[in-house]
Amino acid sequence: xxxxxxxxxxxxxxxxxxxxxxxxxxxxxxxxxxxxxxxxxxxxxxxxxxxxxxxxxxxxxxxxxxxxxxxxxxxxxxxxxxxxxxxxxxxxxxxxxxxxxxxxxxxxxxxxxxxxxxxxxxxxxxxxxxxxxxxxxxxxxxxxxxxxxxxxxxxxxxxxxxxxxxxxxxxxxxxxxxxxxxxxxxxxxxxxxxxxxxxxxxxxxxxxxxxxxxxxxxxxxxxxxxxxxxxxxxxxxxxxxxxxxxxxxxxxxxxxxxxxxxxxxxxxxxxxxxxxxxxxxxxxxxxxxxxxxxxxxxxxxxxxxxxxxxxxxxxxxxxxxxxxxxxxxxxxxxxxxxxxxxxxxxxxxxxxxxxxxxxxxxxxxxxxxxx
Amino acid sequence: xxxxxxxxxxxxxxxxxxxxxxxxxxxxxxxxxxxxxxxxxxxxxxxxxxxxxxxxxxxxxxxxxxxxxxxxxxxxxxxxxxxxxxxxxxxxxxxxxxxxxxxxxxxxxxxxxxxxxxxxxxxxxxxxxxxxxxxxxxxxxxxxxxxxxxxxxxxxxxxxxxxxxxxxxxxxxxxxxxxxxxxxxxxxxxxxxxxxxxxxxxxxxxxxxxxxxxxxxxxxxxxxxxxxxxxxxxxxxxxxxxxxxxxxxxxxxxxxxxxxxxx
Numbered sequence: 062x063x064x065x066x067x068x069x070x071x072x073x074x075x076x077x078x079x080x081x082x083x084x085x086x087x088x089x090x091x092x093x094x095x096x097x098x099x100x101x102x103x104x105x106x107x108x109x110x111x112x113x114x115x116x117x118x119x120x121x122x123x124x125x126x127x128x129x130x131x132x133x134x135x136x137x138x139x140x141x142x143x144x145x146x147x148x149x150x151x152x153x154x155x156x157x158x159x160x161x162x163x164x165x166x167x168x169x170x171x172x173x174x175x176x177x178x179x180x181x182x183x184x185x186x187x188x189x190x191x192x193x194x195x196x197x198x199x200x201x202x203x204x205x206x207x208x209x210x211x212x213x214x215x216x217x218x219x220x221x222x223x224x225x226x227x228x229x230x231x232x233x234x235x236x237x238x239x240x241x242x243x244x245x246x247x248x249x250x251x252x253x254x255x256x257x258x259x260x261x262x263x264x265x266x267x268x269x270x271x272x273x274x275x276x277x278x279x280x281x282x283x284x285x286x287x288x289x290x291x292x293x294x295x296x297x298x299x300x301x302x303x304x305x306x307x308x309x310x311x312x313x314x315x316x317x318x319x320x321x322x323x324x325x326x327x328x329x330x331x332x333x334x335x336x337x338x339x340x341x342x343x344x345x346x347x348x349x350x351x352x353x354x355x356x357x358x359x360x361x362x363x364x365x366x367x368x369x370x371x372x373x374x375x376x377x378x379x380x381x382x383x384x385x386x387x388x389x390x391x392x393x394x395x396x397x398x399x400x401x402x403x404x405x406x407x408x409x410x411x412x413x414x415x416x417x418x419x420x421x422x423x424x425x426x427x428x429x430x431x432x
Numbered sequence: 433x434x435x436x437x438x439x440x441x442x443x444x445x446x447x448x449x450x451x452x453x454x455x456x457x458x459x460x461x462x463x464x465x466x467x468x469x470x471x472x473x474x475x476x477x478x479x480x481x482x483x484x485x486x487x488x489x490x491x492x493x494x495x496x497x498x499x500x501x502x503x504x505x506x507x508x509x510x511x512x513x514x515x516x517x518x519x520x521x522x523x524x525x526x527x528x529x530x531x532x533x534x535x536x537x538x539x540x541x542x543x544x545x546x547x548x549x550x551x552x553x554x555x556x557x558x559x560x561x562x563x564x565x566x567x568x569x570x571x572x573x574x575x576x577x578x579x580x581x582x583x584x585x586x587x588x589x590x591x592x593x594x595x596x597x598x599x600x601x602x603x604x605x606x607x608x609x610x611x612x613x614x615x616x617x618x619x620x621x622x623x624x625x626x627x628x629x630x631x632x633x634x635x636x637x638x639x640x641x642x643x644x645x646x647x648x649x650x651x652x653x654x655x656x657x658x659x660x661x662x663x664x665x666x667x668x669x670x671x672x673x674x675x676x677x678x679x680x681x682x683x684x685x686x687x688x689x690x691x692x693x694x695x
Binding site for chain 1: 496497498517518519522523527528530534535536537538539543546547548550551552555556557558559560561562604607608
């Protein structure tokens with residue numbers, strides 16, 4: 062209706078003249094941005110330069126925490142559901158691997174082979190997460206946070222007080238990654254690649270699902286649940302399904318977590334751990350699946366080196382939590398959308414025309430190739 | 433009138449598009465709707481008129497299931513849907529637009545329409561992305577063209593102009609195979625040109641699609657509707673053909689303030 066005079070038509074004209082596929086460069090043929098190949102290559106060849114400590118204690122840990130935070134980002138970023146139970150769901154998978162597989166606690170562990178124990182553990186974690194979701198989706202906003210936090214806290218006290226199944230306070234130790242295909246997956250190098258592969262897969266799934274009918278519907282539910290119902294969608298079912306998918310991701314991460322630590326205890330799923338996952342996701346940024354991984358890397362680096370930095374400055378080492386807090390405060394202070402937001406702002410500033418101050422390219426996120 | 437409807441029913445063998453029996457809705461002590469009984473034939477175009485607070489939008493909300501009625505039954509194409517959630521009613525061919533656009537502002541125009549098409553088809557939970565030749569994507573694209581939004585197809589809805597959002601609102605209601613559409617003040621806030629185009633869109637709808645339209649602009653309402661229902665204080669006040677309603681002295685007194693001389 063009489064819109065020809067709006068400025069959008071000009072951008073649109075340029076977009077219509079977008080070069081056809083034949084004019085694309087070779088690296089654009091797959092439709093995957095070049096930055097993916099660069100980051101992928103760096104991560105794949107990382108073991109050439111990095112030590113075993115860096116591989117397992119920094120990077121593998123970052124991938125694992127990143128996956129758990131990714132499951133939260135999926136719920137919060139696409140579904141507007143902030144769940145504090147994601148660490149608990151990962152913990153359920155970790156406990157199930159310990160209980161179903163082998164560990165030092167013979168009286169509890171069933172000794173199933175890993176290829177049975179792991180899928181069953183992930184399945185149980187997914188079911189647990191789906192049930193949590195079914196309870197949580199009846200509420201919104203702060204109440205979702207409270208319900209999921211309550212479930213997490215209840216689970217924490219259950220595993221701490223129950224000795225017959227969860228071995229109580231001391232938890233279950235010597236839960237090791239298996240040896241198969243002639244590889245000891247416990248060693249830093251194979252374990253690094255295992256975590257990298259799982260994290261990349263989880264990331265890919267989230268990126269892919271975002272544009273699938275289910276992902277679009279989830280974002281529709283986030284933007285406007287009432288309208289979604291008026292379009293024929295069962296909003297509650299969609300929200301619960303989102304929890305199921307997020308729980309599967311968190312469950313896989315939980316299996317890797319128990320293998321990384323070699324043990325699982327109530328401390329793994331304590332409330333402060335659940336809050337750390339929220340901090341990681343928020344600091345990284347909830348707008349894009351890469352955010353949780355950036356947040357996790359920052360968290361792990363701070364966790365690992367804050368103590369050394371303080372000691373080298375002649376300060377008391379036990380104040381390392383303070384340094385971590387300050388680091389996060391700085392990120393959130395400068396950008397409400399975490400590290401991702403800072404990155405985006407820098408890029409937008411570069412694109413801006415120095416004379417007019419207007420953006421020189423069209424809408425962000427269209428990936429236009431017009432000049 | 434009930435007899436003509438009944439005879440028509442037995443002649444064609446099809447149920448009424450919409451049948452309300454004694455529908456009421458209370459908000460606390462306030463009766464927003466009282467004993468609404470009305471019948472709309474398939475393919476009929478009905479205007480609902482009435483001053484602010486007459487209960488028009490509440491009526492729509494009860495029909496779609498956004499609110500449960502406090503009493504009475506609602507039948508949609510012969511089926512009692514009174515206890516159905518909104519999405520079940522939508523899947524049976526009911527559609528609606530909202531007075532204040534309820535759109536997915538974070539998504540593109542095409543994604544909005546695609547969602548609307550997906551909502552009334554299978555595969556709502558599909559994790560597989562639509563391919564280029566996906567028939568639903570095709571019909572979404574056609575619908576975007578039909579409401580003249582082709583040039584902003586890939587734009588985020590938050591960036592659209594008001595008039596464009598109203599057009600998109602209509603596109604969402606026409607997705608899939610609608611049989612009966614509720615339009616809640618589609619012309620509000622539109623310019624005269626946009627208004628004319630809206631009338632063209634409404635009168636150009638396929639004959640089998642009936643609709644009910646809330647409209648303050650008598651001009652629009654009387655031009656697109658075959659029958660008119662006047663509401664007042666949550667009750668049906670008058671029902672009849674457009675010219676009957678227009679010429680009714682009581683209606684003129686109440687709704688047009690006696691000063692009606694626009695034509």
